[in-house]
Amino acid sequence: MxxxxxxxxxxxxxxxxxxxxxxxxxxxxxxxxxMTHLQRLEAESIHIMREVVAEAERPVMLYSVGKDSAVMLHLAKKAFYPAPPPFPLMHVDTTWKFQDMYKLRDKAAKDAGMELIVYQNPEAREKGINPFDHGPLHTDMWKTEGLKQALDKYGFDAAFGGARRDEEKSRAKERIFSFRNANHGWDPKNQRPELWKLYNARKSKGESIRVFPLSNWTELDIWQYIHLEGIEIVPLYFSAKRPTVERDGLLLMVDDDRFPLAEGETPVERSIRFRTLGCYPLTGAVESEAATLPEIIQEMLLTTTSERQGRAIDKDEGGAGMEKKKQEGYF
Amino acid sequence: MTGTTTEEPVYKTDALIAEDIDKYLEVHQHKTMLRFITCGSVDDGKSTLIGRLLYDSKMIFEDQLAALENDSKKVGTQGQQIDFALLVDGLAAEREQGITIDVAYRFFATEKRKFIVADCPGHEQYTRNMVTGASTADMAVILIDARKGVLTQTRRHSFLAHLIGIRHIVLAVNKMDLVDYDQSTFEHIVADYRAFAKQIGIEEFTAIPISGLAGDNITTRSENTPWYKGPVLIEHLETVDLGLDEGAGQPFRLPVQWVNRPNLDFRGFAGQIAAGTVKPGDAIRVIPSGKTSTVSRIVTFDGDLDEASTGQSITLTFADEIDCSRGDVICAADDPAEAADQFETTIVWMADEEMLPGRNYILKIGTQTVSAAVQQPKFRIDVNSMEHLAAKTLGLNDIGVCELSTDKRVVFAPYTENKDLGGFILIDRMTNATVAAGTIHFSLRRAQNVHWQSIDVSREAHATIKNQRPRVLWFTGLSGSGKSTIANLVEQKLHALGKHTFILDGDNVRHGLNKDLGFTDADRIENIRRIGEVARLMTDAGLIVLTSFISPFRAERQLARSMMEAGEFVEIYINTPLDVAESRDVKGLYKKARAGDLKNFTGIDSPYEPPENPEIVIDTTAMSAEEAAELIVDRVLS
Structure with missing residues (x-):
C-alpha cells in the first residue's frame, strides 16, 4: 500500500x-x-496522428492558422517528439486572410521545424476573385477548388484537418478517417464503420483521406488546452481597439487598404475580438473586452450564440449548407 | 418544456464562470469523461432525449434554437412544439425522412463530467452503426417506449451492447407522459427486461422512468413519478463509477505504432499503452520475437516520465539495440502476451456482400495487420431470440461465432480481458471496405480443433440450439377457471424471452387430431392420451409445450406425466371454485349444462378430481391472470 x-x-x-x-x-x-478528459483527448489525437504517419504514403497537415490548427500543430509536435512532425504544413490561402494570421503562420512553421507549403489557386488569382465582388464564388474557388488542386498537385493521400464534431450537424456524423473520392467528394451514406481505435486507412486508387484528430474535442476543450499548454494563437482572438465598419449585421475589421469603403463610410475604432478566423471581409467580430484566455473562455461560456455565427459560409442553403459543400470537396 | 419539476436543474450554468473563471477552469480541468451510446427502436425518442440533454445543459445556443424553432414548424413532427430530433439528425436525408441513419457524436458537460454521446440508429439494417458506436462507449442508455414495452429491437440492442463489452446499462423507460406516469407499467417493463437481461448475461442495469419530450427525470426529479426513488438520468451519468481504465491492473502492453528515428542517436518506440504501467528500468520482452531489453526512458514532449500507464500515448527507448517495429507488442518481460495464429472469434458482418469462408481478408488488430481466413461459422446468433442457428456464411448485420486463421502469429488477449488487444476488423482486399468487426475469445492451440465436428441431432441437440429445457406445462382446472387465459399469457411471456413454445388446446386439437372423439369418459381418456403423445414428441423437438384442457381425471394426468422425461412435466392447477367459474361462464356453457342441454359437463354432471401434488397451484380468486402468468414463468425458468 x-x-x-x-x-x-x-x-x-x-x-x-x-x-x-x-x-x-x-x-x-x-x-x-x-485520466482527465483532456488527457484522454490528447492521447487519442496523438494515437490518430501516429496511425496516419505509419499507414499513409504522403500525409500533410492542413493549417488554417486558427485556434484549432494551433492545437492540432501542438499535438503533432507531441506525437512525434523528439522528431519534428514528419509531414509538411499546408496553407490553402485565399490572399484575404488577416495580416496577423500570415505572420503567425510563418512563425509557427519555423518554430515546429516543418516545411510550409502555401497554395493559392492560380485561376482565382488571375481572375481577381475576392469576397467583395464575387460572393460565394470566393469560397468555392479559393478554398474548395484551391484545396483540391493543392492535394492533387502534391499527391497527398492523407490530409489532417482541425474540424470538430461539435461544430456542425453533418460533421457530427463524420468519421475520424473520412474518405474522399477522386473528385474529393464525401459520401455520407457510405462511410466505413470505425471501431475501437482501429482505423482502416486503405484506400482505392484516386481516393484520399481527410483525418480529423480533433473530432472529439469541443470548443471549450480547445480553449482550455490552449490555456493549459500555453499555445501561441493569433492576437486577433484577444480584444483590442481595431478599425471596424458595420455591414449586413456583421462587424468587419478593416485589415488593409483593399477594403472598399462606401461613400461616407469611415472605419470606427472599437474594442473587438474574433471568435473564429477566416477571410477578413467575411469574418464578423464581436465587441468585447476579453483580453486574456480566461476572459475569452468566460465570455464564450456566458455567450448565447454559437461559434460559427460570425461566418457567412453556413448561412447558404439552409441547414444542409456544410453537408453540400463537403460533398463538393470542401474540407 | 412542459415538465413539472420540484428542484432547480442539477447543472445550471455554473456560477463560478461569472464569479471566478480561474477557479472554474481549475475544476473543469479535472473533470472525467464518460462516453455513452443511446439506442432504441425507431421512434423511441433517442434524438429527442439527446436534444433535451443538450438543451438542458445549455449546449444549444440562441441562434441554433431560433433555427430549430423555424425547422420544427417546417418539418417537425411535434406540431408547434420544438422537435429536438431535428437538432441531432444531421444529414439532409435524415431530416427529410425524419429518421436517423448514421451514428452521430454529441458533446455536453455538466459540473462533474464531460460527456460524449453516440446516437445509434434503431433500424435493423444499421446494426453495424450500433456496434461502431458501442465500441468506444463506457455505457449504453437503452430507450424503451413505455407504451410498447420490451421489443425485439430492445433485445437486439442490449445483446449487442453486452457483446461489445459495455458494463453499464441504463434502461430509460421513455414517454412515461403517454402512460400517465403509471408505476405498474414501468415495473412490468422492468421485470420483463430483467428476465431477458439475465438470460443474456447482463447482471446489472439501472431503470429510470423518463419523458424526453416533457423533461421528466432527465435533469430534475419529476413530480409526476413520486413512486420513483432512484437517480434521475443526469445524476446517474454524473456519478456512475467508471472504475479505472481497462487494463490498468494487467501486465504492461504497448502495441508499437511507429518507430521514431530522427537521427542516429535516437530510436524510440511510440504507441498508446494498452495495459499496465511502465517505468524506466523495467524489463521488457518484445512479442512475437521474444527479444528482451530494459526500458531506459519514457520520452514525451513535456519531459521524460517516471511512470506511464494505460491509455497514455508515449515513446519508449531501450537499453539495447533490439529488433522492434510497428505491430510488435512491448510486454512486461516476466508476463508477456500470447501470440497465436488460430482463434475462436465472434464476428459481426458489416458488408452487403456476404462473408466468404476460406477467402483471405486483411485483419487489423491493435497495430498489427495480417491476412486471415475465416471458417464457416460454428453458428449464427439470432439477435432477436438469442438462438444459435446453423449457418454457412454471414450476411449484413449477422453475428456468428467463427474460427479463423492468420498467415502469421498475432499478439492478442481475449477481448473480455482487453479490447485493444482482442478487438479486430476485417478488410476486403478488393474494395478496401471494412467488412466486419470481431472479438477474440481464445486461441486454438492445436490445428485439428479447426475441423467441423458432425453431431447426431439428438433430443439434447434440439433443446440446446433453442437454449432452453423442454417442458410440458399441463394446465388443469374447471371450465371457465382461466386456464386458457393464463396459458396464453405465459406463452406470450416465454415467447418474448426468446423461448420456443407451443400451446395445445381444445381449438387446435379437437378440430383435427381428435375430431373423432366425443365427451364420454372413454373418449376423454383417449383425448388426453393423444395429447400426451403429441406433447411428448414436441419436447423431443426441444419445445416448451403448454396444454390447456380440463383434464378432470387424476389417472390420465398421471399417464401424461409418466410419458415425459423426469422433471419435464409441470402440473399447474388453476384453482377456481365452481361457483366463481360458473358466475364467469364466459362461453355460456354452465347455463346450458344447468338447463340440461349439455351432458357430461365437468363440475355439473361429471366429476373433477383436483390434483393432489401439483407443481404449481394458482388461486385465481387471490391473483390476477397477469400475476399468475408471471409466477408460472418465474417458476418454470428458475
Missing amino acids: SRITFYETAIMRRSAQAAPFVWDRNEGTIKTMT
Whole structure:
C-alpha cells in the first residue's frame, strides 16, 4: 500500500462504495488514476496522428492558422517528439486572410521545424476573385477548388484537418478517417464503420483521406488546452481597439487598404475580438473586452450564440449548407 | 418544456464562470469523461432525449434554437412544439425522412463530467452503426417506449451492447407522459427486461422512468413519478463509477505504432499503452520475437516520465539495440502476451456482400495487420431470440461465432480481458471496405480443433440450439377457471424471452387430431392420451409445450406425466371454485349444462378430481391472470 499517492487515496475514498479496484497482481497495490478528459483527448489525437504517419504514403497537415490548427500543430509536435512532425504544413490561402494570421503562420512553421507549403489557386488569382465582388464564388474557388488542386498537385493521400464534431450537424456524423473520392467528394451514406481505435486507412486508387484528430474535442476543450499548454494563437482572438465598419449585421475589421469603403463610410475604432478566423471581409467580430484566455473562455461560456455565427459560409442553403459543400470537396 | 419539476436543474450554468473563471477552469480541468451510446427502436425518442440533454445543459445556443424553432414548424413532427430530433439528425436525408441513419457524436458537460454521446440508429439494417458506436462507449442508455414495452429491437440492442463489452446499462423507460406516469407499467417493463437481461448475461442495469419530450427525470426529479426513488438520468451519468481504465491492473502492453528515428542517436518506440504501467528500468520482452531489453526512458514532449500507464500515448527507448517495429507488442518481460495464429472469434458482418469462408481478408488488430481466413461459422446468433442457428456464411448485420486463421502469429488477449488487444476488423482486399468487426475469445492451440465436428441431432441437440429445457406445462382446472387465459399469457411471456413454445388446446386439437372423439369418459381418456403423445414428441423437438384442457381425471394426468422425461412435466392447477367459474361462464356453457342441454359437463354432471401434488397451484380468486402468468414463468425458468 505504500505506493498509493495522496491523489489515488482520494479517488479511492470517493468511489469506494461503488466499484472494486483493480489490483496489481504482482505488487498488491492500486494502479493508476482515471485520466482527465483532456488527457484522454490528447492521447487519442496523438494515437490518430501516429496511425496516419505509419499507414499513409504522403500525409500533410492542413493549417488554417486558427485556434484549432494551433492545437492540432501542438499535438503533432507531441506525437512525434523528439522528431519534428514528419509531414509538411499546408496553407490553402485565399490572399484575404488577416495580416496577423500570415505572420503567425510563418512563425509557427519555423518554430515546429516543418516545411510550409502555401497554395493559392492560380485561376482565382488571375481572375481577381475576392469576397467583395464575387460572393460565394470566393469560397468555392479559393478554398474548395484551391484545396483540391493543392492535394492533387502534391499527391497527398492523407490530409489532417482541425474540424470538430461539435461544430456542425453533418460533421457530427463524420468519421475520424473520412474518405474522399477522386473528385474529393464525401459520401455520407457510405462511410466505413470505425471501431475501437482501429482505423482502416486503405484506400482505392484516386481516393484520399481527410483525418480529423480533433473530432472529439469541443470548443471549450480547445480553449482550455490552449490555456493549459500555453499555445501561441493569433492576437486577433484577444480584444483590442481595431478599425471596424458595420455591414449586413456583421462587424468587419478593416485589415488593409483593399477594403472598399462606401461613400461616407469611415472605419470606427472599437474594442473587438474574433471568435473564429477566416477571410477578413467575411469574418464578423464581436465587441468585447476579453483580453486574456480566461476572459475569452468566460465570455464564450456566458455567450448565447454559437461559434460559427460570425461566418457567412453556413448561412447558404439552409441547414444542409456544410453537408453540400463537403460533398463538393470542401474540407 | 412542459415538465413539472420540484428542484432547480442539477447543472445550471455554473456560477463560478461569472464569479471566478480561474477557479472554474481549475475544476473543469479535472473533470472525467464518460462516453455513452443511446439506442432504441425507431421512434423511441433517442434524438429527442439527446436534444433535451443538450438543451438542458445549455449546449444549444440562441441562434441554433431560433433555427430549430423555424425547422420544427417546417418539418417537425411535434406540431408547434420544438422537435429536438431535428437538432441531432444531421444529414439532409435524415431530416427529410425524419429518421436517423448514421451514428452521430454529441458533446455536453455538466459540473462533474464531460460527456460524449453516440446516437445509434434503431433500424435493423444499421446494426453495424450500433456496434461502431458501442465500441468506444463506457455505457449504453437503452430507450424503451413505455407504451410498447420490451421489443425485439430492445433485445437486439442490449445483446449487442453486452457483446461489445459495455458494463453499464441504463434502461430509460421513455414517454412515461403517454402512460400517465403509471408505476405498474414501468415495473412490468422492468421485470420483463430483467428476465431477458439475465438470460443474456447482463447482471446489472439501472431503470429510470423518463419523458424526453416533457423533461421528466432527465435533469430534475419529476413530480409526476413520486413512486420513483432512484437517480434521475443526469445524476446517474454524473456519478456512475467508471472504475479505472481497462487494463490498468494487467501486465504492461504497448502495441508499437511507429518507430521514431530522427537521427542516429535516437530510436524510440511510440504507441498508446494498452495495459499496465511502465517505468524506466523495467524489463521488457518484445512479442512475437521474444527479444528482451530494459526500458531506459519514457520520452514525451513535456519531459521524460517516471511512470506511464494505460491509455497514455508515449515513446519508449531501450537499453539495447533490439529488433522492434510497428505491430510488435512491448510486454512486461516476466508476463508477456500470447501470440497465436488460430482463434475462436465472434464476428459481426458489416458488408452487403456476404462473408466468404476460406477467402483471405486483411485483419487489423491493435497495430498489427495480417491476412486471415475465416471458417464457416460454428453458428449464427439470432439477435432477436438469442438462438444459435446453423449457418454457412454471414450476411449484413449477422453475428456468428467463427474460427479463423492468420498467415502469421498475432499478439492478442481475449477481448473480455482487453479490447485493444482482442478487438479486430476485417478488410476486403478488393474494395478496401471494412467488412466486419470481431472479438477474440481464445486461441486454438492445436490445428485439428479447426475441423467441423458432425453431431447426431439428438433430443439434447434440439433443446440446446433453442437454449432452453423442454417442458410440458399441463394446465388443469374447471371450465371457465382461466386456464386458457393464463396459458396464453405465459406463452406470450416465454415467447418474448426468446423461448420456443407451443400451446395445445381444445381449438387446435379437437378440430383435427381428435375430431373423432366425443365427451364420454372413454373418449376423454383417449383425448388426453393423444395429447400426451403429441406433447411428448414436441419436447423431443426441444419445445416448451403448454396444454390447456380440463383434464378432470387424476389417472390420465398421471399417464401424461409418466410419458415425459423426469422433471419435464409441470402440473399447474388453476384453482377456481365452481361457483366463481360458473358466475364467469364466459362461453355460456354452465347455463346450458344447468338447463340440461349439455351432458357430461365437468363440475355439473361429471366429476373433477383436483390434483393432489401439483407443481404449481394458482388461486385465481387471490391473483390476477397477469400475476399468475408471471409466477408460472418465474417458476418454470428458475
